[in-house]
Amino acid sequence: xxxxxxxxxxxKKPGSSVKVSCKPSGGTLSSYAISWVRQAPxxxxxxxxxxxxxxxxxxxxxxxxxxxxxxxxxxTTTGYMELSSLRSDDTAVYYCAGGWGGGAFDIWGQGTMVxxxx
Amino acid sequence: EIVLTQSPGTLxxxxxxxxxxxxxxxxxxxxxxxxxxQQKPGQAPRLLIxxxxxxxxxxxxRFSGSGSGTDFTLxxxxxxxxxxxxxxxxQYGRSPQxxxxxxxxxxx
Numbered sequence: 208x209x210x211x212x213x214x215x216x217x218x219k220k221p222g223s224s225v226k227v228s229c230k231p232s233g234g235t236l237s238s239y240a241i242s243w244v245r246q247a248p249x250x251x252x253x254x255x256x257x258x259x260x261x262x263x264x265x266x267x268x269x270x271x272x273x274x275x276x277x278x279x280x281x282x283t284t285t286g287y288m289e290l291s292s293l294r295s296d297d298t299a300v301y302y303c304a305g306g307w308g309g310g311a312f313d314i315w316g317q318g319t320m321v322x323x324x325x
Numbered sequence: 326e327i328v329l330t331q332s333p334g335t336l337x338x339x340x341x342x343x344x345x346x347x348x349x350x351x352x353x354x355x356x357x358x359x360x361x362x363q364q365k366p367g368q369a370p371r372l373l374i375x376x377x378x379x380x381x382x383x384x385x386x387r388f389s390g391s392g393s394g395t396d397f398t399l400x401x402x403x404x405x406x407x408x409x410x411x412x413x414x415x416q417y418g419r420s421p422q423x424x425x426x427x428x429x430x431x432x433x
Contacts, residue, residue, distance in 0.1 A: 226416055240374040242422070252362075252370065267326075268421040286381040302369055311375035311417055313382070318369055 209234035211303055211316035212239045218322045219293050227319045229286040229303030235259050236284035240306040242312060243277060243288040247299040290310065293323045327352050327359045328418050329354065331425035337433040344401040346428045348414035353394045355418030361390055361399045364427075374399060404430070 211232055214228040229241060242257040256267035260279035276289045286303055301319045304312035328351040338344055348359070349389050359375035360369035372381040372425040374390035377397055387402040401408055 215426065244424075251427045252364075252415070254415075254422040256425065257422075262403075266420050304370075309417075311372055311381075311415075312362075312370075313372045313375070315371075317370035 209236065209239075209314055212304060213316040216320040216322070218324065219248050221293055221295060221323055221325055223266075224289060224291040224322050225293060226287055226289040227301050227303075228325070229288070229316050229320070230282055231320075236279075236286070236305055239275070239284075239307055239314075240309040241277075241279060241286040242304045242306065243275075243286075243303055244312075245295070246300040246318075248269060250299075250313065253256045254309055255288070258286065259321050264315045290321075293321075295323050297321065326421050327354065327414060327423050329411075329414050329423055329425035331414060331428045333428060334426075335429045335431060337431050338404055339433045340406055341402050342402050344399075344404055344408070344430055346399040346412055346414075346430075348392075348399070348425050349396040350395040350397070350416060354397070354416045355362075357393050358416060358418030358419060359390075359392070360415045361388075362415065363408075363410050365410045373412075393419055401430075406432075407421065410420050 210232045229237045240259045243255040245311045258265045258277045303316040305314040332347045359377045366369040376391045389400045401405045408431040411427045411429045
């Protein structure tokens with residue numbers, strides 16, 4: 208089974224950007240759609256957007272349009288999520304999640320804590 | 326966007342009891358693309374149910390999902406100690422994909 212390994216925790220200043228990676232281990236994500244989901248402290252899950260690496264097509268939640276960019280390296284099928292113009296309320300754990308064939312998220316990364324603080 | 330409302334917010338039960346969790350959608354969920362996840366503190370969510378009623382790989386058969394259209398249910402037939410956690414429903418049939426706010430199943 209493919210596993211997802213995310214990059215490490217980040218501390219950022221307000222107004223800056225952060226880029227989180229999501230690398231497959233034990234296989235490739237060529238048949239998966241990769242989504243990014245965040246969870247603020249003590250809160251629920253929030254879908255941010257998704258990409259299908261083999262097609263390079265992205266889809267974003269309107270809330271994040273213009274601030275988030277989701278990409279994938281086609282050769283390694285590593286996924287990336289970049290969030291710009293960071294605010295304190297962007298402090299959250301960011302997860303990548305894979306759904307085979309665009310289906311339900313059956314594989315998840317371990318999460319990356321992003322803290323936005325002056 | 327499709328809003329998912331889960332109830333109750335918290336369910337207080339004892340091991341061995343039956344848990345019934347509800348997820349109601351503001352619009353019909355496309356082709357029953359409705360999933361349930363379990364999340365424990367400090368862990369990533371784990372897929373339990375997809376397609377409203379299909380168990381994911383390795384999920385015990387005490388977990389079952391049902392429903393269609395706008396009303397969905399997750400049932401845990403007999404709670405085991407490891408089942409006390411937060412449960413989320415999610416619709417993945419229409420963009421933006423959305424999650425319910427979660428139901429916490431706690432030990433009574």
